[in-house]
Amino acid sequence: MDLTSGSISASDRVILPLNMSILLKRTMLALLIVSIAPKKSDGELEQWCIADEQTPDGELQIALDWACGKGGADCSKIQVNQPCYLPNTVRDHASYAFNNYFQKFKHKGGSCYFKGAAIITELDPSHSSCQYEFHP
Numbered sequence: 001m002d003l004t005s006g007s008i009s010a011s012d013r014v015i016l017p018l019n020m021s022i023l024l025k026r027t028m029l030a031l032l033i034v035s036i037a038p039k040k041s042d043g044e045l046e047q048w049c050i051a052d053e054q055t056p057d058g059e060l061q062i063a064l065d066w067a068c069g070k071g072g073a074d075c076s077k078i079q080v081n082q083p084c085y086l087p088n089t090v091r092d093h094a095s096y097a098f099n100n101y102f103q104k105f106k107h108k109g110g111s112c113y114f115k116g117a118a119i120i121t122e123l124d125p126s127h128s129s130c131q132y133e134f135h136p
Contacts, residue, residue, distance in 0.1 A: 049102035049112035050095040063114040064094040073101035084130035
């Protein structure tokens, strides 16, 4: 390598190992995702907790019962004639209850796990008259 001219010849180029290249690609992808995710004005990501599409209704029902019972979620809005009753599915009701619990307790050690029945989303799941809460 000629350090005085500032040029690099083909023989001087460093070839990254394959695993380094993959790591670099993953890092760039993660940075891209973080940069385009919706943020609050203070830089915090908006996140909601919803039922995982892969979870069977039976498991969702058990987690929903816990969230609305011992978990302490406010499930009044998923009752008949309330704004989040429709669509009347276990998945939709579980999503509302999971998010209510998560927003209420996320700063007190609560999580969006529900034995693997829930996932975090950065897309607001609110629909028609049913507004999902978000607390920074």
